[in-house]
Amino acid sequence: MEGQPDMNLRLREVSKEDYPLIRQWLHANHVRSTWGDPHANLRLLSEPPAHGARRAIIEADGRKVGIVLWQHPSRDELDAAGLSAIPASVIDIDIMIGEPAALGSGFGSSAISRVTEAALFDRRVPFVMACARSDNLASQHAFAKAGFRTVREFDDVPNGRYVLMVRERPESAEPTKELSPRFWDIFFEVYASLPRQGPGSRACAARALGLCHDLPPFPVILDLGCGVGGQTLQLAEMTRGSILAIDSSPPSIERLRTTVAERGLSQRVSAFVGDMAHLEQPPESFDLIWSEGALYSVGLLNALHVCYGLLRPGGYLAFTDAVWREEHPPPEVKTIFDLDYPTMGELEDDLAAIQDCGFELVGHFTLPDEAWWDDFYTPMEARIAELR
Secondary structure, three states: OOOOHHHHHEEEEOHHHHHHHHHHHHHHHHHHHOOOOOOHHHHHHHHHOOOOOOEEEEEEOOEEEEEEEEEEOOHHHHHOOOOOOOOOOOHHHHEEEEOOOOOOOOOHHHHHHHHHHHHHHHOOEEEEEEEEOOOHHHHHHHHOOOOEEEEEEEEEEOOOOEEEEEOOOOOOOOOHHHHHHHHHHHHHHHHOOOOOOOOHHHHHHHHHHHHHOOOOOEEEEEEEOOOHHHHHHHHHOOOEEEEEEOOOOHHHHHHHHHHHHHHOOOOOEEEEEOOOOOOOOOOOOEEEEEEEOOOHHHOOOHHHHHHHEEEEEEEEEEEEOOEEEOOOOOOHHHHHHHHHHOOOOHHHHHHHHHOOOOOOOOOOOOOHHHHHHHHHHHHHHHHHHHHH
């Protein structure tokens, strides 16, 4: 029955409605004995996560049982703990099972496994680590059950004695085979040739744009995670404003720049390589922020906070996000999305996140099947056949 808890496990991003329960968990004796001062911890958890940090509520059988956190530790944090040999590219996981009735259920180890597998899906992460207090045998057991091994003990001044546990990417593991440099060569060779890098269509863009009432005649637009600019070019056709398109892929940006020049749009459309979580644009710079299938990559709540600060009063954010539309999706589908988007939730979770960040919802709709097939999957099938 080891795998049974994971069948009923769900991870979703933390919302403001969760904080009263988190406060209750932090004051519980079994949490306070290992986490320490509940007031200080609540203050830390109430602040927006740092760049690259993620937090998720663990739900089991529809009830909230705990929270899991993962992030890249800073170089200073590692050095201060005497872990100078560990690269800052690792992922560090921490977990709290707050509900006493859920202790020993296996939900903690299942959540750890879910996050670890997602982290190791990124080839830039050499391994995943966890630091458990030496006297916290329950935490050590949960990580060991999730495939972690104990490396050594160390003193984390002034917090006490800790055990360092790690889980490496096995040489024989399938994600390693998939995420070799050759995998990425093929991945970008396929994706860079597509008209867009995710689902969407001109009709859907027009429908979303129609919800943005009273935009200025020449709006200033930011397109986040633009890829090669399929939707960027559509926005340029449907508006008279200026567009700043940003993506982390240099080849995609170079292709978009070429297309923009060929279409005579250089005066209106600018494309730059950038990090969505660390944008250098000043606050309240944009009338419209657009993002199709990209915000999740830096954490939806993180991205929403960033976008909120960049919008002018009365500005709009239009984005697409993957959500579960069935309570029990096919296992093959769930496995893939658990790797790429472990905190993927339902529509209600996205709506709550939108409200948490101060936005007012003006409308939403589901992308139709043709938005997946016409400009995304069908060109992908043709490109794969061509490469073969």
